[in-house]
Structure formats: structure tokens, C-alpha cells
Amino acid sequence: MKTIRFLLIFLSICAFTIASAQSQVLNSYRTIQSGDWNSVATWQRFDGNNWIAAAGVPSSADENITIREGHTVTVSDTRTIDQTVVEAGGSLVLTGSLNVADGAGEDLIINGTMSWNSGILSGPGTTLISEG
Secondary structure (H helix, E strand, C coil): CHHHHHHHHHHHHHHHHHHHHHHCCCCCCEEEEEEEHHHHHHHHEEEEEEEECCCCCCCCCCCCECCCCCCCEEECEEEEEEEECCCCCCCEEEEEEEEEEECCCCCCCEEEEEEEECEEEECCCCCCECCC
């Protein structure tokens, strides 16, 4: 009986932890398709309940920014970003100027690919590039 009770408590804690980690944050952005960073058609924004069409493009002033699997986003102008993740299978292409701001935690995480074709990558933020 103790084993079953322990197992139920453990599973409840795990389910809560997973749900919390996957919950969205108001004013987070994610890609809806491939495109240029400065195109609102590239982005969706989380309004607290749903992902909706973005009215603007994400910047370091926003919450989490995610370039999703299968999407390629090109930075062709000057952008300042923070809390940005390129998922495995996603791609970030730099032909402009990208400033990585220094916010809480990691500021740019590349789990997919980043192509630095031209331009400038700068800023005080941290960038993590996954192996492979």
C-alpha cells in the first residue's frame, strides 16, 4: 500500500512539473512559417490563452522566442534578441546585425542550425550551440 501511495504521489509531482515546464508565457513568440525576422507573417504571439497572429515582430523586450522545427528565419536587418531558442530542425540565418542581450538564463540557444552568412553577431548575452 505504501508503494502504491508513493508511486501516485511521485507521478502527480512529475505530471505537475512537466505541465509547468511546457506552459506558455504571455507575450512569447514562435514561428508559424519560415521567413524574415522583420515580417509579422513569420510569427505568432501567445496572448495568455492562445497563439494568435503577431501584430509586431519579437525583440529582447518580449518573453520567449522560438524558431520551430522545420522553419528558417533570416535576420537581414538589425535586431536585439533575448530568450531565443532555435529548436532541433529549425534554422537561424544571419545576414544582418544580431545583438544578443544579457537577460536571465541563456540568451540564445541553438539546438538546430545557425548560418552566419554575413553581418555582425554581438552583445553581452550568452549563446549555447548544441553538439552536432
